[in-house]
Amino acid sequence: MGYKDLLSFSFYNYKSSLGLSCFSGICNSQVDELYKTMTGNRTNAPIPLICINLGYIEPYGRFKDWLVQENNNYKIIEDNIFREIQEYTTPFYKEYSDVERLLLSFEKMELNIDKEQQFFMLPLLYLITGQKQRGIAFMNNLLSSRFVLDDYKKNYMSNYFSYGEK
Secondary structure (H helix, E strand, O other), X not given: OOEEEEEEEEEEEXXXXXXXXXXXXXXXXXXXXXXXXXXXXXXXXXXXXXXEEHHHHOOXXXXXXXXXXXXXXXXXXXXXXXXXXXXXXXXXXXXXXXXXXXXHHHHOOOXXXXXXXXXXXXXXXXXXXXXXXXXXXXXXXXXXXXXOOOHHHHHHHHHHHHOOXX
């Protein structure tokens, strides 16, 4: 269904150290195209369905980063990072490249998915699986729960509701 994996790194300064975080994500070409159509987003970069810190897909399930200091053995840190990427991202990609499993994870807000991410991606997953009415019901439910809508979200909803009617 056009899935691809995404791996990104984030660097930051922390006192006299360099902090490094690794993020794993999954992109879907259909969802990416629909998202860009409905939001007017014109970027060429893929929009991930999920983008999560590596620590959340490891058994202990919490944010993970590495602090690198000048006197560190960089090779040991590099080996550790890449070993963990290999060990945990492959099963993650396999499990969440299944659209039904991905739908379930968004419905249950697993994997540290927040309301914002759920708001934009869950309706698109419903759409690509032929369940547009579930997406509409989901958005209407959010409206009744006092979910804050800015103009960007209102435009997205309007485009979603009218999608396929032209």
